[in-house]
Amino acid sequence: MAAKLTLDAAQVVIAAARQEAEKIGQPVDIAIVDDGNNLVAFARMDGALLGSIDVAMNKAYTARAFEMPTDSLTSLAQPGQPLYGIEASNHGRIILFGGGVPLEDNGVVVGAVGVSGGSVPHDQEVARAGAAAFGSR
Amino acid sequence: MAAKLTLDAAQVVIAAARQEAEKIGQPVDIAIVDDGNNLVAFARMDGALLGSIDVAMNKAYTARAFEMPTDSLTSLAQPGQPLYGIEASNHGRIILFGGGVPLEDNGVVVGAVGVSGGSVPHDQEVARAGAAAFGSR
Amino acid sequence: MAAKLTLDAAQVVIAAARQEAEKIGQPVDIAIVDDGNNLVAFARMDGALLGSIDVAMNKAYTARAFEMPTDSLTSLAQPGQPLYGIEASNHGRIILFGGGVPLEDNGVVVGAVGVSGGSVPHDQEVARAGAAAFGSR
Amino acid sequence: MAAKLTLDAAQVVIAAARQEAEKIGQPVDIAIVDDGNNLVAFARMDGALLGSIDVAMNKAYTARAFEMPTDSLTSLAQPGQPLYGIEASNHGRIILFGGGVPLEDNGVVVGAVGVSGGSVPHDQEVARAGAAAFGSR
Secondary structure (H helix, E strand, C coil): CCCCCCHHHHHHHHHHHHHHHHHHCCCCEEEEEECCCCEEEEEECCCCCCHHHHHHHHHHHHHHHHCCCCHHHHHHCCCCCCCCCHHHCHHHCCCCCCCEEEEEECCEEEEEEEEECCCHHHHHHHHHHHHHHHHCC | CCCCCCHHHHHHHHHHHHHHHHHHCCCCEEEEEECCCCEEEEEECCCCCCHHHHHHHHHHHHHHHHCCCCHHHHHHCCCCCCCCCHHHCHHHCCCCCCCEEEEEECCEEEEEEEEECCCHHHHHHHHHHHHHHHHCC | CCCCCCHHHHHHHHHHHHHHHHHHCCCCEEEEEECCCCEEEEEECCCCCCHHHHHHHHHHHHHHHHCCCCHHHHHHCCCCCCCCCHHHCHHHCCCCCCCEEEEEECCEEEEEEEEECCCHHHHHHHHHHHHHHHHCC | CCCCCCHHHHHHHHHHHHHHHHHHCCCCEEEEEECCCCEEEEEECCCCCCHHHHHHHHHHHHHHHHCCCCHHHHHHCCCCCCCCCHHHCHHHCCCCCCCEEEEEECCEEEEEEEEECCCHHHHHHHHHHHHHHHHCC
């Protein structure tokens, strides 16, 4: 059975994401949600975008809600594709681009990390670094 | 005269949809609305996506609101097509892809079923199984 | 360790609440949330108030959010009392009167039931009947 | 000139608050905002109330917004008192009871800490412990 996501584990994810962001030289906002999609921890690095506070939280929300990285939604939600228009649901909390990654324990999604503030590839890289730290904790 | 959709009838629809979803092996969220487009019943199967709670409700809402299956909106709402942008209306409750199906009694729409959680074709199949149970009750 | 609230268990709670409401002769709306405060099941009895759809959901939300029956908030949130004004938080989802009751497993809150549609004492009685069925399932 | 509140300083506040909460034996939610009243950091201790996520954030918001501890608003906002009804402003983000404390640097408010999850006196004690760590850092 999968364990609950603890605050200590969430802070390990944030620390790893922050370290990766510092390596890139791009301050970001980082949010962690648990299996019930409720916020566990959040950190805004010095100089990170204010508009990214909500985007980081919503990337984490989206990755948990649909149990997939947010960049998997990108192509699915384009015009002509199966989930076109899905961002109108979930009360404006769906983000369709990369930077949200599920956190898994024994193959079960127990939460997610969302990163925003840089370019989408940078946000993805930082989020993946956080998720990797969770997987190997 | 068409009958009002009762809770018992809604639960028949949910049971039939659930049975179809179990046959496919895909847990889903299932919502039923009545002729006034107000929620009558809802069920989230164990393991169904959290993000699909709202999508299932909105599929039912959309199918009742426009008295057509939600997949009928898909092509109409694409860029360049007649209903492009319609998802911004109705307070974010419009879904443009399949899985919402009207429930009819003597040719009158008396409600709708919305299903979300699997692929769009699977959601449609499950919703249609629910609607079929309503039609033959 | 406490078990997750399943759909089957939620439907047992709804059935017991409905039976109690029928005994009283008062149709109600009944909502069940899980440990993450996400909706698991909902039922509106025939003739139950439309305005109570949201109130029932919010009673369940409040009981889970604060891990207490909603009637415990009633006196705490009065003018001059410790939590006066708390209903402005949680995006309008806090209900300060009875009808929301936590669902517990081995002393851990794993969800909640919310009932609305009748008088507050009736709603409480119906919610408690639902919770009792959960406790003895 | 007062310094900007950094993420490192916010985490010092959270760590001190958490330590005090652990001493009391009461898990809480802890939020830190900066001089612009935007979230810098957040932590939900294991077992802390879900309903307190928003309350903790709003306590920090209120303490920064009015540059006073939130318990200073309690009597001012009662029926018949000067600020009666103020909680309807600021989009539902005003909290009228204790647990929000400004963070000051050289006599200037540069942010705030909000704590929720226990009794109001406990939340206040935990928030003050966090603010004290900021003052003596």
